[in-house]
Amino acid sequence: MSLTNEVKEHALSSGADLVGIAGIDRYENAPVMMRPQGLLPEARSVVVMALHHPDGCIEMGGDPHPQDIGPYTVQYTMNSMLDELSFRMGRFLEDAGWDALPIVSSNIWRYRGYEGLREHFAPDVSHIHAAVAAGLADFGYSGLAMTPEYGPRNRFVQVITTARLEATPLLQETLCDDCGLCRKHCLSGALTEEIDGWNEVKISGRTFRYANKNLWRCAWGEHFDIDLDLELPARVDEETILDAIEEHGQRGGEFGSCLRYCLPKHLRYFDRSYTTAPRRRKEIENPPARPRRKVMEQINGVSSVYGCEGAIMLSSDKLASCGIDPSKFLPDARSGAVVYFHLNDHIPESGRIRAACQDKANFAAYRIARILEDEGYSVVCESRIAPDDLDHMLSGTDAEGAVSVQTVFTSASLPDSDPTSAVTCSVRPDKGLKHALHDRALRSGVDLFGVAPADRLTEIAGKLRPVYANRTVLNARDRNRNFQPFDPEITEEPIEIKTPEDTLPGPESVIVLGLHYNSAPVQYAAEPPAKTVGPYVFSRYESQFLLTRYALDVVAMLESGGYRAAVSFDPLGTGGYTASVRGNLYDKFSCRFAAISAGLATITRSGIPATKNFGINQVFVAVVTDAELEADDLEIYDSCGDCQKCLQSCPVGAFRNPVQLEVDGQPVTFADRDYRRCDWDKRYFLPAESGFGVMGSPVDLHPPDEVSTEELDKGLRKHDPITKGRPSIAEKCVVVCPLGAGRA
Ligand code: B12
Structure with missing residues (x-):
C-alpha cells in the first residue's frame, strides 16, 4: 500500500x-x-x-x-x-x-x-x-x-x-x-458593503x-458577538468594534448566513414548510423507515468508541409518552437517540474533566447523526432540551442522572433500546487487572503507562513540604469579558503540597498515563519565516484534552470492576498553569513526581520530566485508585549532563538553586523555581519573547525584582483587549532543551 x-x-x-x-x-x-x-x-x-x-x-x-x-x-x-x-x-x-x-x-x-x-x-x-x-x-x-x-x-x-x-x-x-x-442574507453587510474587488x-x-470583504465587518456578530440588529458604521474596523462593545455590550455568536443559505445548484432545493434555508439533496433518497440492522449495530458501537457509557434510543411512542414532540426540533423527526456519561463521585469539580465528559457525548452524538445521514435520514444534534423533558426521556434508563448528554433527533424510526454498557472490566484471569488497564489505555491512544504505589508519592510529598513551606503564588482572573480591557482580580495562595489521599481517599496505586505530541511543532516554534507558536500551543492543549478523555476510560474500567478511581493532573501540586488560547493548561512541571514514581520518566535540570522515547515532548496525567496494582521500577537517570540551557535561557530568570531529594534511594535533583516570576511569563504572558510577541501582542514587560500583587495588577492591565483572549506561549526552557526542540 x-x-x-x-x-x-x-x-x-x-x-x-x-x-x-x-x-x-x-x-x-x-x-x-x-x-x-x-x-x-x-x-x-x-x-x-x-x-x-x-x-x-x-x-x-x-x-x-x-x-x-x-x-x-x-x-x-x-x-x-x-x-x-x-x-x-x-x-x-x-x-x-x-x-x-x-x-x-x-x-x-x-x-x-x-x-x-x-x-x-x-x-x-x-x-x-x-x-x-x-x-x-x-x-x-x-x-x-x-x-x-x-x-x-x-x-x-x-x-x-x-x-x-x-x-x-x-x-x-x-x-x-x-x-x-x-x-441577500448577511446581516452585517459583509458581502455587499466595503467590498474591495x-x-x-x-x-x-x-x-x-x-469577494475581498472587510473581515472586521464580517466578524462583527460572528466573532465579536455584537448585535447584528444594530446599525453598523459605514467603516468597520478595530476601533469601531471596540466602541460598539463598550457602548452596547455583546449579544452572542452568529451562525453566518453565508453558510446557512449557500448550496451549489445541483444540491439545493427549497421546502419552505421545513426551513427557510435551502435543503441539501442527500445521496440516498427514501430510505426504509427503520434502519438496517448493521446501522443499528454501528450506532451502538459508536458510544463505546468515544468511551460513553451508552446510547439510549427513544421511539416515537416513547417520546410521545414523555410529552416530547421531536418535530419541534426537526420537522420530519420520528425518534431520537441520547448518548450519555455520568460523572462519578470521585471526580473533582474540574472544568477540564467535565469538558472531556461532554466531548465524549458530543462526539458520539455527531457520529450517530452522520451514520444515519449517510443512510439518507435527516438528523439534528440538539442540546436545547429542557431539563425536565430530558429527565422524562431518561427516567428508568441507565442514563438517569447523567451530566453529559447529547441528543440526536432523526427521521429514522429507531426502536426503543436497552442501553448498551460501553466499558466492562474484562480481565483475563491469566493476565490480571494491570494488564487489562494497560491494554485499555493503549486502545484509547496513550503511549506511556506506569504504576506507582500511592505510598511512594506520599513519601515524596513529605520531603517536598519543607522546600515549599511559606511560599505563595498569585492567582489572577480577568473580571472582564473578551475584547474589553483586562481587569484583574488577584488572590495570593500558598503552594500546597498534596498527596494521593487528596485526590481519592484510601488510595493504593497511582496509574500514570503519558501521551506524546509531535516533535516538529516544538522544533519550529516561532522560527522564521512564519514565526508562529500556533502549532506548538495546539499540540500542547490537544494532547492534554485527549489524555483527559483516555484517563476517563481507565477510570470507567476500574469502576466497572468495583474499584474507585479519580483523575489528577498534578497529584502532588508542584506544577501550575500555562496560558493558552483554550484556557489554562497544566504546565510542563505538573504530574512530574507521579511520572517519575511510576517508572516512566526521569527529571531534567529544569524540573520537567523526560522519557527515553519522547524526551520532554509529552503530557502526563494520573489516575489514583484503591486497586492494588503491581508497581513499576523507577527509571531515574541523568538526562542533562552539563547542559544548562534551560536555566540560562529563562527570559524572567525564574530558576533558583537545585532541590535534592531521594526517591526510593535514588537521587532526584532539579532546579527550584520562583513561581511568581515563572507565572509572569507562562501564565500571564507578559514578556514578548516567549511567543506572544511574534503572535502580534504589543505587550513586552519584564518582571520587577519582587512580583507583588500590585505589580502583576499593573502588568495585566497593559494587555490589549483584542489579543488578551488568545495567549500563545512556547516556554523558552522547552524550546532550548535538547530533549524538546534542542535549539540553541
Ligand atoms: C479568521 C477566520 C474567520 C474570521 C474571518 C473570516 C475569513 N473569511 O477570513 C471570522 C471570525 C469572521 C470567521 C467567520 C466564519 N467562519 Co471562519 N475561520 C477563520 C480562520 C481561522 C482563518 C480564515 C482565513 O484564512 N482567512 C484568510 C485571510 C486571513 O486572508 P485572505 O485575505 O482571505 O487570503 C489571502 C491570502 O491569505 C492568500 N492565501 C492564503 N493562503 C493561501 C494559499 C494559497 C495556495 C494561495 C495561492 C493563497 C493563499 O490568499 C488570499 C488572497 O490574497 C479559518 C480556519 C483556518 N485555519 O483556515 C476559519 C474558517 C474559514 N471559518 C469557517 C467558518 C465555517 C466560518 C463561519 C461560517 C462560521 C459561522 N459562525 O457561521 C463564518 C463565515 C464567514 C465567511 N464568509 O468567511 C470554516 C470555513 C469552512 C468552509 N467550508 O469554507 C473555516 C475554514 C474553519 C474550519 N476549520 O473549517 N472566520
Whole structure:
C-alpha cells in the first residue's frame, strides 16, 4: 500500500468525510508567512481533511435570528473532532518516519498584520485555501470553500508534512452559481458593503476568486458577538468594534448566513414548510423507515468508541409518552437517540474533566447523526432540551442522572433500546487487572503507562513540604469579558503540597498515563519565516484534552470492576498553569513526581520530566485508585549532563538553586523555581519573547525584582483587549532543551 493510500485510509477510518492532498508546488503564490514551507521548511505535502455539518444542524440553526445559533453549536463539536483528526494524523505521519505539523481546526492567531504578513485575522495556514489546493473544493462568492458533495457545509483541518504524497487533482467544476443568497442574507453587510474587488488565488495555473470583504465587518456578530440588529458604521474596523462593545455590550455568536443559505445548484432545493434555508439533496433518497440492522449495530458501537457509557434510543411512542414532540426540533423527526456519561463521585469539580465528559457525548452524538445521514435520514444534534423533558426521556434508563448528554433527533424510526454498557472490566484471569488497564489505555491512544504505589508519592510529598513551606503564588482572573480591557482580580495562595489521599481517599496505586505530541511543532516554534507558536500551543492543549478523555476510560474500567478511581493532573501540586488560547493548561512541571514514581520518566535540570522515547515532548496525567496494582521500577537517570540551557535561557530568570531529594534511594535533583516570576511569563504572558510577541501582542514587560500583587495588577492591565483572549506561549526552557526542540 502506498503511503498516500495509507494516509487517506487513516483519515477516513478515523471519521473524516473527505480527504485530499496538496503538493507544496501549489503554494507558490501563498503569503510566505502563511505557506506550509513557512512553518515547516522541508514540507512537501499537505493533508486536508473535512467533516460535514449534519444538514439538520444547518437547516434548523440560526432561526429566527442568526444570533440564535441553536443546533449549529455542532460547529464546536466538529472543531474539536477535527482537532483530534489533525493530532492523530500528525502522529500517524511521525510514526511513519516523517515530520508533521498538525494544525488546529480554527483559531485566529494574528488579528492584525504582522511584519511581512498583511492579512488580518490570520490563521497559521488557511484551511479554505488548503481545501482548494488539495482538490476538495472551489471558493464560493462569500469565500467559503464549497465541495461537490456538501457545498460549504464542511469544516476542514490540515496537517503539513515532509512526506512526499501523491497530490489530488484540482477540482475542475465551478460550484458557486452566484445565486446571491449569501449577499441577500448577511446581516452585517459583509458581502455587499466595503467590498474591495476580488481576492484572486492562483494555484497551478488556475485562478480562483472570492469577494475581498472587510473581515472586521464580517466578524462583527460572528466573532465579536455584537448585535447584528444594530446599525453598523459605514467603516468597520478595530476601533469601531471596540466602541460598539463598550457602548452596547455583546449579544452572542452568529451562525453566518453565508453558510446557512449557500448550496451549489445541483444540491439545493427549497421546502419552505421545513426551513427557510435551502435543503441539501442527500445521496440516498427514501430510505426504509427503520434502519438496517448493521446501522443499528454501528450506532451502538459508536458510544463505546468515544468511551460513553451508552446510547439510549427513544421511539416515537416513547417520546410521545414523555410529552416530547421531536418535530419541534426537526420537522420530519420520528425518534431520537441520547448518548450519555455520568460523572462519578470521585471526580473533582474540574472544568477540564467535565469538558472531556461532554466531548465524549458530543462526539458520539455527531457520529450517530452522520451514520444515519449517510443512510439518507435527516438528523439534528440538539442540546436545547429542557431539563425536565430530558429527565422524562431518561427516567428508568441507565442514563438517569447523567451530566453529559447529547441528543440526536432523526427521521429514522429507531426502536426503543436497552442501553448498551460501553466499558466492562474484562480481565483475563491469566493476565490480571494491570494488564487489562494497560491494554485499555493503549486502545484509547496513550503511549506511556506506569504504576506507582500511592505510598511512594506520599513519601515524596513529605520531603517536598519543607522546600515549599511559606511560599505563595498569585492567582489572577480577568473580571472582564473578551475584547474589553483586562481587569484583574488577584488572590495570593500558598503552594500546597498534596498527596494521593487528596485526590481519592484510601488510595493504593497511582496509574500514570503519558501521551506524546509531535516533535516538529516544538522544533519550529516561532522560527522564521512564519514565526508562529500556533502549532506548538495546539499540540500542547490537544494532547492534554485527549489524555483527559483516555484517563476517563481507565477510570470507567476500574469502576466497572468495583474499584474507585479519580483523575489528577498534578497529584502532588508542584506544577501550575500555562496560558493558552483554550484556557489554562497544566504546565510542563505538573504530574512530574507521579511520572517519575511510576517508572516512566526521569527529571531534567529544569524540573520537567523526560522519557527515553519522547524526551520532554509529552503530557502526563494520573489516575489514583484503591486497586492494588503491581508497581513499576523507577527509571531515574541523568538526562542533562552539563547542559544548562534551560536555566540560562529563562527570559524572567525564574530558576533558583537545585532541590535534592531521594526517591526510593535514588537521587532526584532539579532546579527550584520562583513561581511568581515563572507565572509572569507562562501564565500571564507578559514578556514578548516567549511567543506572544511574534503572535502580534504589543505587550513586552519584564518582571520587577519582587512580583507583588500590585505589580502583576499593573502588568495585566497593559494587555490589549483584542489579543488578551488568545495567549500563545512556547516556554523558552522547552524550546532550548535538547530533549524538546534542542535549539540553541
Ligand atoms: C479568521 C477566520 C474567520 C474570521 C474571518 C473570516 C475569513 N473569511 O477570513 C471570522 C471570525 C469572521 C470567521 C467567520 C466564519 N467562519 Co471562519 N475561520 C477563520 C480562520 C481561522 C482563518 C480564515 C482565513 O484564512 N482567512 C484568510 C485571510 C486571513 O486572508 P485572505 O485575505 O482571505 O487570503 C489571502 C491570502 O491569505 C492568500 N492565501 C492564503 N493562503 C493561501 C494559499 C494559497 C495556495 C494561495 C495561492 C493563497 C493563499 O490568499 C488570499 C488572497 O490574497 C479559518 C480556519 C483556518 N485555519 O483556515 C476559519 C474558517 C474559514 N471559518 C469557517 C467558518 C465555517 C466560518 C463561519 C461560517 C462560521 C459561522 N459562525 O457561521 C463564518 C463565515 C464567514 C465567511 N464568509 O468567511 C470554516 C470555513 C469552512 C468552509 N467550508 O469554507 C473555516 C475554514 C474553519 C474550519 N476549520 O473549517 N472566520
